[in-house]
Amino acid sequence: KNIVILISGGGSNMAAIVKAAKQQDWERRYGARVAAVVSNKADAQGLVFAKDHGIATEVLNHKQFDSREAFDAQLAQVVDRYTPTLVVLAGFMRILTPGFVQHFEGRMVNIHPSLLPAFTGLHTHQRAIDAGCKFAGCSVHGVTAELDVGPILDQAAVPVLPDDTAQTLAARVLTQEHVIYPRAVAAFLQKH
Numbered sequence: 649k650n651i652v653i654l655i656s657g658g659g660s661n662m663a664a665i666v667k668a669a670k671q672q673d674w675e676r677r678y679g680a681r682v683a684a685v686v687s688n689k690a691d692a693q694g695l696v697f698a699k700d701h702g703i704a705t706e707v708l709n710h711k712q713f714d715s716r717e718a719f720d721a722q723l724a725q726v727v728d729r730y731t732p733t734l735v736v737l738a739g740f741m742r743i744l745t746p747g748f749v750q751h752f753e754g755r756m757v758n759i760h761p762s763l764l765p766a767f768t769g770l771h772t773h774q775r776a777i778d779a780g781c782k783f784a785g786c787s788v789h790g791v792t793a794e795l796d797v798g799p800i801l802d803q804a805a806v807p808v809l810p811d812d813t814a815q816t817l818a819a820r821v822l823t824q825e826h827v828i829y830p831r832a833v834a835a836f837l838q839k840h
């Protein structure tokens with residue numbers, strides 16, 4: 649069972665999943681492995697981590713395509729080279745077309761830095777602080793055509809502290825992302 653992870657930047661969630669796969673021996677337990685890391689940014693730092701861990705990497709520059717559909721069609725072809733059981737969006741900062749989402753329907757997940765259904769979209773931490781939330785957090789969900797909406801697979805909550813800034817809250821949430829994402833992927837692999 650191949651897992652393909654899509655990133656756009658640091659890839660800390662991807663790294664957490666790669667580490668969990670090794671430490672928890674997903675190969676033996678689920679017959680699963682991280683087969684490739686794909687990025688829309690050639691300078692995504694996560695690509696270095698993937699290469700260092702002997703994982704195939706692919707870069708698809710969305711600027712080289714004249715439409716979102718054309719990019720997504722090529723992206724689907726690249727991802728399909730690895731016959732994925734599961735496609736993991738991890739800090740992948742692209743809005744995907746319905747066609748791409750349908751193609752991977754039921755086997756594509758995402759992590760979003762809020763307690764969905766609250767705060768879909770961007771700047772989630774600042775919005776939680778501005779709203780006076782006492783808790784914030786992160787959610788792993790199945791990807792559907794509607795942005796940041798889909799069946800919630802796992803979540804973690806963290807306190808919002810009185811002196812929090814978006815940055816301090818983001819750091820606290822990110823730590824929990826690295827807990828729930830590997831946990832959610834393992835649960836998916838157990839079921840499929």
Ligand code: GRF
Pocket residue numbers: 655656657658659660661662738739740759760761786822825
């Ligand atoms: C994280 O805040 C995650 O919630 C969002 O992208 C950010 C960076 O993730 N999806 P990563 O370090 O690139 O995995």
